Amino acid sequence: MELGPLLESHALTARLKPEHVQKLASAARVRTLVPGEAICREGLPATTFFLLIEGNARVTRTAPRGRQEVLGLLRPGSLFGLVGIGDRSGRPATVASTEPGVVVEFPGDLLDGDPRSVEGHFVIALREILALALDLQLRAANQQLLMRADELTERSLDDEWDAGTHGGWKQPAT
Amino acid sequence: MQDFVRAFPSVKALDGADLKALFAATTSVRELENSLLFDEGDLPSAAYFIVSGRVRVERNLESGRRVPLGRLGRGHVVGEMSLIAGHPRSAAAVVEEDLAALRIDVDTYESLRAECHPGAIWLLGEIERRMSQRITATYDRTVRLRDEPDLAEDMPTDTAVPKRWYERWVGWLGG
Numbered sequence: 001m002e003l004g005p006l007l008e009s010h011a012l013t014a015r016l017k018p019e020h021v022q023k024l025a026s027a028a029r030v031r032t033l034v035p036g037e038a039i040c041r042e043g044l045p046a047t048t049f050f051l052l053i054e055g056n057a058r059v060t061r062t063a064p065r066g067r068q069e070v071l072g073l074l075r076p077g078s079l080f081g082l083v084g085i086g087d088r089s090g091r092p093a094t095v096a097s098t099e100p101g102v103v104v105e106f107p108g109d110l111l112d113g114d115p116r117s118v119e120g121h122f123v124i125a126l127r128e129i130l131a132l133a134l135d136l137q138l139r140a141a142n143q144q145l146l147m148r149a150d151e152l153t154e155r156s157l158d159d160e161w162d163a164g165t166h167g168g169w170k171q172p173a174t
Numbered sequence: 175m176q177d178f179v180r181a182f183p184s185v186k187a188l189d190g191a192d193l194k195a196l197f198a199a200t201t202s203v204r205e206l207e208n209s210l211l212f213d214e215g216d217l218p219s220a221a222y223f224i225v226s227g228r229v230r231v232e233r234n235l236e237s238g239r240r241v242p243l244g245r246l247g248r249g250h251v252v253g254e255m256s257l258i259a260g261h262p263r264s265a266a267a268v269v270e271e272d273l274a275a276l277r278i279d280v281d282t283y284e285s286l287r288a289e290c291h292p293g294a295i296w297l298l299g300e301i302e303r304r305m306s307q308r309i310t311a312t313y314d315r316t317v318r319l320r321d322e323p324d325l326a327e328d329m330p331t332d333t334a335v336p337k338r339w340y341e342r343w344v345g346w347l348g349g
Contacts, residue, residue: 062317063320063321064321069320082306085306086299092306115295120290124290124294128298131254131255131258131305132258134302135305137309138308141312141313141316142312144316145312148319149319152320152323
């Protein structure tokens with residue numbers, strides 16, 4: 001698979017200079033996915049990050065009682081696996097494919113180059129891209145939180161409405 | 175500088191000369207309670223590394239009402255994406271408790287970046303670390319909602335509880 005043109009056309013990695021795109025592409029590993037395959041797992045150190053090329057993937061996190069909660073669906077073009085990549089802390093969620101697909105995996109040590117070496121500009125440019133991707137991810141996470149709260153509020157309202165206890169007033173007969 | 179290092183201990187990874195250069199390139203600011211640090215829609219000019227005090231991040235609604243999105247204190251960064259994205263501010267930052275912070279201007283960041291100064295790498299690492307923490311906290315809150323619905327009481331925007339309740343009431347009363 002020719003990764004260079006693909007990275008040059010991606011909204012975020014297109015910010016890189018051509019030589020940096022080549023460096024990123026040469027460090028990448030292409031993985032084909034089968035449905036249900038975990039791409040990265042919650043709790044394991046964030047040592048790599050990913051770009052989904054084909055297929056969709058589901059993001060889940062373990063709730064307090066062990067239930068798996070779906071946090072979102074990733075589509076081709078998603079750059080993910082970035083949370084904690086700087087200090088290799090534990091991943092906050094599991095990402096698993098929902099169908100056959102292709103993902104590109106990048107080593108996290110691309111971020112560790114000596115800033116004063118010839119790699120300095122590459123490291124800074126890559127870290128900026130990751131910060132932009134994290135910003136997008138945070139916005140999506142906030143949106144998901146709001147939607148979930150909205151759903152629960154709606155359900156709670158329905159329950160109270162059905163029970164006729166909403167604000168202490170009885171539900172009008174329909 | 176000692177207060178800054180205590181608030182952001184990861185900066186100790188820089189060697190002495192780099193830390194001094196980073197500190198010299200920044201501006202110490204103090205703002206009183208209720209000061210507007212920056213407003214929604216402002217052109218990006220700087221990020222603030224909070225040493226003490228507290229900032230409320232809020233957005234304007236079409237109705238003119240301002241809704242709090244979150245609060246940031248010691249050891250947090252506010253306005254950080256202005257250094258990278260160059261977009262107008264997506265929210266306002268209001269000082270809620272007297273603030274002491276280190277201000278890093280966009281131009282300063284650009285200079286550090288151009289010379290591949292280790293301080294630029296540290297800034298980016300700190301931004302990434304703080305955003306990772308916020309994402310993890312948001313995920314955690316999302317998965318706990320079903321078991322702890324009270325978490326929905328202080329949602330960061332008005333798209334959650336109050337509007338729904340209001341709509342139900344108005345609909346029922348024929349308003």
